[in-house]
Amino acid sequence: MFEGLVQHEQIKEELFKQQCLPLLIRCATETKFDKVKTQQPALDILLALAFNEQVATALKTDEKFMTYLKSLLSSSNELGLQKAAETILWKLEKEENLLAAAPPQTNSSISTALSIYKYDIMISYSHSDKDLCYEIQECLVQQNHFRVWLDRDNMHGATMQAMANAIEQSEFVLLCMSDTYKQSGYCQSEAHYAYERQRQIIPLIMKQQYRPDGWLGMIVSGKIYIDFPKLGFDVAYRKLITEIQQYRSSQITAAASIVPVIHHHPTVQDKEQNKDENSKQHLIRPYGHCIFTWTEEDVISFLLDKKLHSMLPLCEGMNGHRLYKLFRMCETDTTDKTMFQTFNKELTDTHRQKPLTLSIYLKFLDETQRYIPKTTLSVKDSPASVICTLM
Numbered sequence: 001m002f003e004g005l006v007q008h009e010q011i012k013e014e015l016f017k018q019q020c021l022p023l024l025i026r027c028a029t030e031t032k033f034d035k036v037k038t039q040q041p042a043l044d045i046l047l048a049l050a051f052n053e054q055v056a057t058a059l060k061t062d063e064k065f066m067t068y069l070k071s072l073l074s075s076s077n078e079l080g081l082q083k084a085a086e087t088i089l090w091k092l093e094k095e096e097n098l099l100a101a102a103p104p105q106t107n108s109s110i111s112t113a114l115s116i117y118k119y120d121i122m123i124s125y126s127h128s129d130k131d132l133c134y135e136i137q138e139c140l141v142q143q144n145h146f147r148v149w150l151d152r153d154n155m156h157g158a159t160m161q162a163m164a165n166a167i168e169q170s171e172f173v174l175l176c177m178s179d180t181y182k183q184s185g186y187c188q189s190e191a192h193y194a195y196e197r198q199r200q201i202i203p204l205i206m207k208q209q210y211r212p213d214g215w216l217g218m219i220v221s222g223k224i225y226i227d228f229p230k231l232g233f234d235v236a237y238r239k240l241i242t243e244i245q246q247y248r249s250s251q252i253t254a255a256a257s258i259v260p261v262i263h264h265h266p267t268v269q270d271k272e273q274n275k276d277e278n279s280k281q282h283l284i285r286p287y288g289h290c291i292f293t294w295t296e297e298d299v300i301s302f303l304l305d306k307k308l309h310s311m312l313p314l315c316e317g318m319n320g321h322r323l324y325k326l327f328r329m330c331e332t333d334t335t336d337k338t339m340f341q342t343f344n345k346e347l348t349d350t351h352r353q354k355p356l357t358l359s360i361y362l363k364f365l366d367e368t369q370r371y372i373p374k375t376t377l378s379v380k381d382s383p384a385s386v387i388c389t390l391m
Contacts, residue, residue: 012052021049021058029068035078043084047185050091051192051215053366060092087186090160095189098164099196120146121244122170122199124190126181129206132228133176136204139237163190172244173199175220178206182216195219196357202243204228204236218358221341291371294320306367310360313351314343327368 015021027033027042049055059065072085121140125133133150140146149166167173173194181187192215194201203212203220205227212220226243228236284305287298294302299318303311315323333339344355 012049012055015049016052016054016058021046021055024049025062025065029065035081040078040080040084043081043088044185047084047088047091048188050088050185051188053363056092059088066092083186086160087189090164091189094160095164095193095196117171118147118169119149119166120170121148121172121174122166122194123148123150123174123176124187124194125150125174125176125206126178126184126187128180129176129178132206135233136174136176136228136237136240144241160189164193167194167197167199171200172247173201174240175201175203175216176206177203177212177216177220177225178210181206182212182214188215191216191219192358196359198354200247202226202240204240205230215358218337218340218361221337222344289371290373291320291324291368292373294323294371299323302367302371306363308360308364308367310347310353310356311364313353314346323368324372327365327372330365 024042024046027038028046029039033039033042046059050059066089069085069089072081073089076082076085123133123137130152134152137148137150140148149170151163167190173190175181175191175194191201201220201223203223203225205225206229208229211217212225224243226236226239230236231239285297285301287294287301287305296317296319299315299320300312303309303315315326318326330339340356340358340361343361347353348355
C-alpha cells in the first residue's frame with residue numbers, strides 16, 4: 001500500500017520535508033531488521049523516492065548508505081536485496097552518465113533506422129501481468145517474426161545494464177501498463193530510460209479500465225493506448241501491428257524527403273557577428289530571489305543559469321509574473337499532463353526542436369518553485385514588493 005503512495009510526487013516531497021529518509025535508511029541497512037519483511041520493502045520505497053531530485057541528492061551524499069548498497073551486490077544471498085540495491089545505484093550513479101554519453105540522433109540515422117537495431121521490440125512489464133505479456137511476445141515472434149527482448153524472470157532477472165542495452169538496441173518499447181507496473185520502481189526505471197533515450201514507445205493497457213496517471217501518465221502523454229482487455233486480444237494485437245507498420249512507413253517517407261544541404265562558408269564578417277550574438281546569448285546576469293521582480297532578461301538568465309536551455313523558446317517574452325502563471329498552469333495540471341504535452345507540441349511543431357525530456361520538465365518546476373515566495377497571497381491581489389518582503 002505504502003509503495004503505491006510513494007509513486008506520487010507530492011508524497012515524495014512531503015516525506016523528504018518530514019525527514020523520513022533517515023528512518024527508511026535505518027530500516028534498509030540495520031541487520032536487526034528482517035531482510036524480507038523490512039529491509040526489502042524499505043529499499044523498494046527508497047528506489048521510488050530516488051526519482052525525486054532532492055531525495056536523489058540526499059542519498060548520493062550519504063556515503064554509508066551508498067557503501068552498503070555496493071556491499072549487497074557482492075555479499076548478499078537475497079536476490080531481492082541485490083536487485084533493489086543495483087537498481088538504486090543505477091538510478092543514482094549510472095543512468096545520468098549513460099544518457100550524457102549517448103550520441104545525439106540525427107536525420108542521417110533515419111534511413112538506416114530499420115537495420116541498426118539488434119531487436120525490433122523490447123517489452124517492459126510487471127511480473128503480475130506476465131501471462132498476457134508472454135502471449136503478446138509469442139505472437140510477435142511466431143506470427144510476425146519480430147526480434148523481441150523480454151526478461152522472463154522479471155522479478156530477479158536481467159541486470160539494469162542488460163535492461164539499458166536492450167532499450168538502446170530496440171526500435172520499439174512496449175510499456176505494459178497497470179497499477180502494479182506504475183507502483184514498481186524497476187518498471188519506472190525502464191520506462192524512464194526508454195523515454196530519455198527517445199525510443200518509440202507504444203503503451204499497452206493490461207487491466208480493465210486502467211488509465212495511467214502520475215509519472216506514467218507523463219511518459220505516455222499524447223500517445224494512443226492499445227487496450228487489450230477492452231478490444232480483446234485479436235483486435236488489440238492487430239492494432240499493435242498497424243501502429244508499428246505506420247511508424248516504420250513514416251520513417252521511410254521522412255528519410256526519402258531529406259534533401260542535400262548546401263553549406264554556406266561564413267565570411268569574416270559572419271564569424272564576428274556570430275561571435276557577438278553568441279556572447280550576448282550566453283551572458284548570465286544576476287537576478288533576484290523573488291520571481292515577481294524579474295524582467296524578461298532575468299527570466300532568460302535564470303533559464304541559462306539552471307541549464308534549462310530547452311525552455312527558452314517556450315518562455316520567450318516572459319517576465320517573472322508571466323513565468324509564475326506558467327508555473328501555476330503546470331502545477332495545477334496534475335491529472336492528464338496536458339501542459340507537458342503542449343510544451344512538446346510547441347517545441348516540435350513551432351520551433352522545430354527536440355521535445356522536452358521528463359527530467360528537464362520536472363527540473364523546471366523544481367527550480368522555479370524555489371523563487372516563489374512561500375505565501376498564500378496571490379500575485380493579482382498583492383503588490384510584488386509586499387510578497388517579496390514576506391520571504
